[in-house]
Amino acid sequence: MVPALIARVLVDSPLPQLDRLFDYAVPERLRESAVPGVRVRVPLRSAGRIADGFIVELVDSADFPGVLSELDEVLSPIPVLAPEVWALARRAADRAAGSAIDIVRLAVPHRQVRVEKAFLAAVESEPIPVVDRPEIDGYPATLGESLAAGSRIALDAIPLVTELPGGGWVGSWALSFAQAAARAVASGRSAILCVPDYRDQDQVEAALATLLPPDRIVRLDARQSNPDRYRAFLKCLGDAPLAIVGNRSVVYAPARDLGLLALWDDGDPLHSEPLAPYVHSRDAALLRQEQQGCALLIAGHSRSTEVERLVEVGWFTSVSPSPGIRPRIVPTAQQVGGDRLAEQARIPSSAWREARAALETGPVLIQVARPGYAPRLACADCGQTARCLRCEGPLTKRSASSTPACSWCGALAVGWRCSHCEGERLKSVGAAGATRTAEDLGRAFPGVRVVIADGERQVQHVDARPALVIATRGAEPIAAGGYRAVLLLDGEQMVARESLRVAEDCLRWWSNAVALAAPGAPSILVGVGGALASALVTWRHAAFAAAELADRRRLRFPPAVRVATLTGAVEAVSRAVSESGIDAADVLGPVDVGPAAVRTILRFDYAAGAEMASTLRSEVIRAATNRRRPTVGAGPRRAPAPTLKVRFDDVEPFLEQ
Structure with missing residues (x-):
């Protein structure tokens, strides 16, 4: 030929x-x-x-x-650019009014010449081992059959931890993912498992190692070195069935015979791509499933409103674990009193008693909202925020004995004096951080081991010995056998955050922490009531997501509708809005967001998405090609006017500013 x-x-x-x-x-x-x-x-x-x-x-x-x-x-x-990856990149970019090459850059790592040479010189001579097809524990047998048939499943995860055959503990959801992936590999097809961060990734890899040979497991994520990532990527180009594990960009991994695409905790903001065209890994997975006909599994301890909408329109089938698996959750008021040690630890007496009893048999988890010592320092006399004398940045403390320092420039606040009242004393304002909470609890529980887990102190596992584990949301370690009690503090501060997704986020944070408890162990939710607390206590996440989605429909907020955020010069944004043909009632803005730049939000139905993306993409190209070039001899160059930027399904305009 x-x-x-x-x-x-x-x-x-x-x-x-x-x-x-x-x-x-x-x-x-x-x-x-x-x-x-x-x-x-x-x-x-x-x-x-x-x-x-x-x-x-x-x-x-x-x-x-x-x-x-x-x-x-x-x-x-x-x-290196597989046909199915190119098709996915093109369609995802068109849906988001972006460029396909931006997605291809996420999908195809930078070339590593030495790795390529070794790859070309290697000869695959060993036969592919036979893999058993396990059942997915805790779910009806029909779940495995549905995945084999290429169904789309919204899975309610089992809120427990489980011990692996070779030792070590993982969330039950990780074992479910590994079992589903092993079933796909056993049938001769590949599986892609997409998780938010490295903690989840390590759990899935540990579970996969008990079911698949090491050469059938591929890790593909941004934390790898460039040679390691490229080596793993080249392995995905082969014909052997693989279980490919990674973060959000793994949804673009090449897999020529893809049998399963699974996402864990799609409501986690780490699934949102920060680079243009800002395609969420859930949306990319939906497009890929439709193109390749593989099974799509989206699981979580709580359900996002996006998944609930897909369930309600019949695009997903909801599957729950066997009846009777529900954690024990006890709501309690925020009031502290009646017990001197409880007051010292700044927790309700009932929660303090549960923690004291649980510490006799094992570790106790305390979830807090913030890392560090205190979120803010203020003048003790006038209450004004204490600011650095050098750069005006806010002052913070890492511990009770440390010297206050600027959180911007790091300068120590030695000899600090308030610029408003000349006061010299500082006080902590707002909810205490993980470090302050650890100090207070350490005094309330003398002689008990204290472990802090946050962004700076990355602790993934703790043993079964008694300990107080103070963790920020999302950084909770896994305890051997599960925690004997879980205390969810700072609920009022978490709920008070102004955000469209605040209820979803809080329910997800709390549910993920509760799922780390031992069977029958109490989880204490402090200071939160109403529908949000009821949804957590009764473990009816789908019903809460349905009610939240109904409210969004009445207000025309995503995901009931799609949104497009337009940012740029006034003329470019105004022209794009007029060309979109959208009803004036669905235009929010413009508002000023910087020098000579405005932002407008468009709301529209899903049926108009393709036409809207095409129209706005044309306006982006028009704005890029109409920028004036500087005239020779016209004097100093001025900064070019901001070009038009379009972002679909953006949640940032609805977050606290």
Whole structure:
């Protein structure tokens, strides 16, 4: 077969007007190596520049009537851009009014020449081992059958920890994920398991290691070194069935015969991609499942409103664990009194008694809202926020004995004096952090081991010995056998945060902590009542998500509707709004967000999403190509006007500013 003569290339460029395929002639010397998916170097007509890119396809003819430029070089013989990944990148970018190359950069790691050479020299000679097909513990047998049939499942996770056969403890959800992935690999298909952070990833890998051979497990995430990540990526290009584990970008991993795509805790903000075009891993997974026909499993201890909407429209099937698996949760008031040691620890007497009793048999988890010692220091005389005398940054303390320091520049506040009243004394304001809580509890429980787990002190596991484990939300370690009691503090401060998703987030934080308790161990929710506390106590997360979604529908807030945030120059934003054709009642703004820049939010129904994305993408390209070039001899260059930026399904405008 004679190779095609024309290569259609995706050029690696940040310019939105270049977000399309360009035709290049394939010279005779590159006929054998120029295949779809390989990295190439191509000339650009403007200024005679050279750019990198990927061959997407080869064709026999082109629409361009003139003479085509030739490929300059094939950088690597390995087809790193798989067809299914390109199709996913194109569709996800179109849905978000973005560029496909931005997603391809997330999907394909930077090239590592030495790793490539070793990969090309390696010869796979060992046969693929046979893998058993386990049942998914704690769920109906029909769950495995549904996944084998390519169903979309919203799974309520089992709120327990479990011991692995070789020792070590993980959340039951991690074992469920591993069992589902092992079933896919046993059938000769690959599985992609996407989790928010490294703690979850380590749990899934530990569970997979008990079910699959090591060479069938691939870790692919941003914490790896560049060579390790590229080595893992190249392994995914093979034909052997794999269980691929990683964070949000793993949803774009190449898997030519994908049988399962699973996401854990999709409400975690770490699933939101901070880079353009800002595609959430859940949305990318939905698109990929539709394209490749694999099973899609989204699980969590609590349910996001996005998943609840998909369940209500019939796109997902809800599956719950066997009846009777429900944690013991006790709500209590915030009032402290009646016990001197409880007052010293700043917790209600009932919670203090539960903690004291639990410490006789094992560890106790105390979840707090903030790390550090205190969120803010203020003048003890006038109450004004204490600020650095050098840079005006807020002052903080790491411990009771430490010298206050600026949280911006780090300068010690030696000889500090209030600029408002000349006062010299400081006081802590707001909820205590993990360090302050640990000090107070240490005094209330003398002789008890205290462990602090937060962003700076990363503790993933604790043993079964008695201990007070003070952890910020999301940083809770796993205890061997589960915690003998869980105390959820600072509930009022968490709920008071102004955010569209505050109820969802609080329920998710608390539920994830409660799921670490031992069977029958009490979990004490302090200072929170109402529907939110009822949903946690009764463990009816789906019902709470349904009620929350109903409120969003009445107010026309996401995910009941889609939103697009437009940011840029006044003229560009105004033109984009007028071109969108949307009803004026669904326009929020504009509001000033910086020098010569405004922001407007558009709300629209899901049915209008494709047309809206296409229209706004045209306006982004128009704004990028209409920027005036500086005139020669016109004096000093001025900063260019801000270009139009479009972000779909953005939650930031609805968060506390």
